[in-house]
Amino acid sequence: MAKLSIFITLISLFPLIYSSFSLENPTDRRILVLLDDFAIKSSHSIFFKSLQTRGFELDFKLADDPKISLQRYGQYLYDGLILLSPTIERFGGSLDLAAVLEFVDSGHDLIVAADASASDLIRDIATECGVDFDEDPAAMVIDHTNYAVSDTEGDHTLIASDNFIQSDVILGSKKIEASTNAPILFQGIGHSLNAANSLVLKxxxxxxxxxxxxxxxxxxxxxxxxxxxxxxxxxxQARNNARILITGSLDIFSNRLFRSGVQKAGSSTKHEKSGNEQFVTEISKWVFHERGHLKAVNVRHHKVGETDEPAMYRINDDVEYSIEIYEWSGKSWEPYVANDVQVQFYMMSPYVLKTLSTDQKGLFSTSFKVPDVYGVFQFKVEYQRLGFTSLSLSKQIPVRPFRHNEYERFITAAFPYYGASFSTMAGFFIFTFVYLYNK
Structure with missing residues (x-):
């Protein structure tokens, strides 16, 4: 009976494993959403509906649910985690700080939202990700110049900001409410970035x-x-391409701020709708790999004029190298277009560094001459650009010198030496003849 129960459990896991994150379909994924209160499910329903419309399957649980588990039998049940539970002091089930960090270290994505009541647990998660919230538990971001006129309490904690990062891959090519320049409404706590962490960005x-x-x-x-x-x-964006979003405002995801009109202090322009919905939608597309996710396929190299990949090269051979790179658009793989992809022919240090040319259809290629140095080389592509998943590819190949029978019989550069040798022999012959037969 016990064996039957285990078998049924494993069968029930197959759909979860099958639908998990894959390189071929990065957005066919399940996301665990942990809440302080199920009321957040309705107060933030526009954000959740946006994710579901884009094909994500959301599993809502209270953060202290004793049945919470991220993995079972060594397999992760979810590919993304959203923490909208700023007050939680201790997660339920097997989830804790170490489990959250291990989840990210395994290449999965994370969204963390805090507010003025953020617990030490949420602050510790943020700190481990390179973000430090204000240590004062009562502190909030205040701006007496750039606040929303609708801030009825008059403490100017509902601020209107339009200081975005300039990156189309993170926020999309369509500017936030470009026609109206509507700012983002924010009410919550601020944070600073750990200077020692080069992976975190504002x-x-x-x-x-x-x-x-x-x-x-x-x-x-x-x-x-x-x-x-x-x-x-x-x-x-971690080195394993896991992506994390951290904010000090739970309300930035709320229906209230999505639908709220906004008028910035000192401005006569009143916007009927804030830029929050577009901002949160676009940045969530990046976090969950709907944009900026690259894959490389069909890495090839061969001698010029040939098609087969050799087991080794000889010094001074002419080589062609090519690679195909595609970007996930949210629905399909599209050709990636760039002019800054480079390949290194590497042994201890790069002997050759070439920028790959593209045919605008995803194919990047170049050709070069193997250096006059023999040893074990590598073709290396290390591509790291803001907002894009990094590509790190290497292929090892030995390079040999000429064999004894591969050298030219007569080397053009040695003709003067050949001439010197024969002229010396001719001179010696003439000298001998003259010396012996001269009376």
């Missing part, structure tokens, strides 16, 4: 007039975070 920053402090108390000491150094939304 996506949305505060204005130079912003600062982080408690809105209920007077400033007695200088704020720890001020100006544009305050990040409102940050992203991380």
């Amino acid at each position: 996506v949305l920053s505060a204005s130079p007039s912003a600062y982080s402090a408690s809105p209920k108390s007077k400033l007695s000491n200088p704020p720890s975070l001020t100006g544009s150094s305050i990040s409102l939304v940050s992203v991380v």
Whole structure:
């Protein structure tokens, strides 16, 4: 009976494993959403509906549910994790800080939203990802210049920001509400980036007039975070291509701010709708690999004029190298177009560095002459660009010198030496003849 139960459980896991993240279909994925309260499911329904419309399967659970588990029998059940549970002190089930970090280390994606009531657990997760929230638990981002006029409480914590990162791959080629320039509404806590972490990037920053402090108390000491150094939304792309989004506002995903009109202080223009919905939709496309996800296929190299890949090359051979690179568009693989993909012919250090030309259809190629050095070389492509998944490809190939019977019988450059040798012999013969027969 026990064996039958295990068999039924394994059978039930097959659909989950089959539908998990794959290189061929990066967006056919299941996402676990952990909430503080199921009320968030309705108050943030537009965001969730956007994900479901794009083909994601969401599994909603309370963050303290004792049945939470990210993996079973060594297989991950989910490919993405959304933490909209800023107050949780301890996750339920087998989930903890180490499990979340291991989930990311395994190449899976993560969204973390905090607010003024953020727990130590949420702050620790952010810190491990290279983001440090303001240590003052009562602090919020305040801006007395760039606040929303609709901030009825008058403490100017509902700020309007349009300081975006300039990256089409992260935020899309269509500018946020380009026709109206509607800013993003943000209400929450700010954070700074760990200077030692080169993988974390600001996506949305505060204005130079912003600062982080408690809105209920007077400033007695200088704020720890001020100006544009305050990040409102940050992203991380790990070296294993896992992607993370961290923000100090749970409301930035809410229906209320999605639908809210916005008028920036000091501006006479009132926008009927904020840019939050487009901003969150576009950045979630990046986080869940619907944009900026690259794959490389058909890596080839051969001698010029041939098609078969040899077991080794000889010094001074003429070589052709080609690779196909495609980008996932959310529905299909499209040819990737760029002029900065390079290949190295590498042994201890690059002997050849060539920029690959493209046919605009995904094929990148170049040709070069093998250097006059023999040993074990590698064809290496290390492609790392802002917002794109990194490509790291290498292919090893030995290079040999000429064999003894492959050298030219007479080398053109040696003709002067040949002439010197024969002229010496001729001179010696003439000298001998003259010496012997001269009376």
